[in-house]
Amino acid sequence: MYTERASRLTGAVVWTKTPAGAGARGVLPDGCMDLLWSEGRLLVAGPDTRAYVPEGPDRIWAGIRFFPGTAPALLGVPALELRDLRVESADLWPAARVRRLLDRIEAAADPAAALEDIALDLAARAADPDPLLRRLVERLDEGRPVSATAAELGIAVRTLHRRCLSAFGYGPKTLARILRLQRALKLARSGLPYAETAIRAGYADQPHLAREVRELAGRPLGELLGGG
Known part of the structure; x- marks a missing residue:
C-alpha cells in the first residue's frame, strides 16, 4: 500500500x-529525486527517464520526493550523475x-517523518x-515550448x-516530455476520455499519447490506470 502527504x-x-x-510496481518518471529508507538502507533515487521496476522481494519503503530540480543542491550531487x-x-x-542518519531514522517511530526532518536540516x-x-518547471508543465520558455526566462x-x-539529470525537452506524461495520467485518472486527454495534455493525438506512455512508462495507458 502506498500513501503520501505534502x-x-x-x-x-x-x-x-x-x-x-x-x-x-514500476515507478514512473516524474522529474524528481528521492531520499529513500528501506529496512536499514539509506539511498538516493536519481531522476528516471523510464519506468523503474525494483528488483527482489517487495519491501517496506519510506521516502521524501523533492520538487523537481531542488535535490542536487540539498544532497550535494549533480542529478546527471544519478540518472536512472x-x-x-x-x-x-x-x-x-x-551511520548517524540511519541511527536517527531507525530510532524514530515514523521513518518517513525522520526523513522529512533530515531533508529540512539539509x-x-x-x-x-x-x-x-x-x-x-512551471512553464514546461503548462505545455510551453522549450525555446519560448528559454526566451521568457532570458537564458540561451x-x-x-x-x-x-x-538540476534534473536531462535536458529541458526530456523534462517537458516527463511533465506532459504526468499531466496526461492525471487527466486520464479523472475519467477524461483518452482522445481528449491527449489533446489537453499537449499531444498531437491519441496515438501520440499511446506511444509516449509506452516509451516512458513501459506499459499501455489502460494497464497503468487499471493497476494491472
Whole structure:
C-alpha cells in the first residue's frame, strides 16, 4: 500500500510504501529525486527517464520526493550523475554521516517523518533554491515550448540545457516530455476520455499519447490506470 502527504519542505512529498502482495510496481518518471529508507538502507533515487521496476522481494519503503530540480543542491550531487540509478548514500557521503542518519531514522517511530526532518536540516544548510528552475518547471508543465520558455526566462537554450543536466539529470525537452506524461495520467485518472486527454495534455493525438506512455512508462495507458 502506498500513501503520501505534502511535506513541510516546500514542494516536497513524504511517502511510505508497504508490501501489498501484488508484486513490485514500476515507478514512473516524474522529474524528481528521492531520499529513500528501506529496512536499514539509506539511498538516493536519481531522476528516471523510464519506468523503474525494483528488483527482489517487495519491501517496506519510506521516502521524501523533492520538487523537481531542488535535490542536487540539498544532497550535494549533480542529478546527471544519478540518472536512472538508485545509489547507496554511503557511496555519496562519509560513512560516519550515513551511520548517524540511519541511527536517527531507525530510532524514530515514523521513518518517513525522520526523513522529512533530515531533508529540512539539509535545506536549512543549503542555498535557497534557484527560482529560475522553478519557473522553468512551471512553464514546461503548462505545455510551453522549450525555446519560448528559454526566451521568457532570458537564458540561451544551450545554457538552459547545461543547467538542466545538473538540476534534473536531462535536458529541458526530456523534462517537458516527463511533465506532459504526468499531466496526461492525471487527466486520464479523472475519467477524461483518452482522445481528449491527449489533446489537453499537449499531444498531437491519441496515438501520440499511446506511444509516449509506452516509451516512458513501459506499459499501455489502460494497464497503468487499471493497476494491472
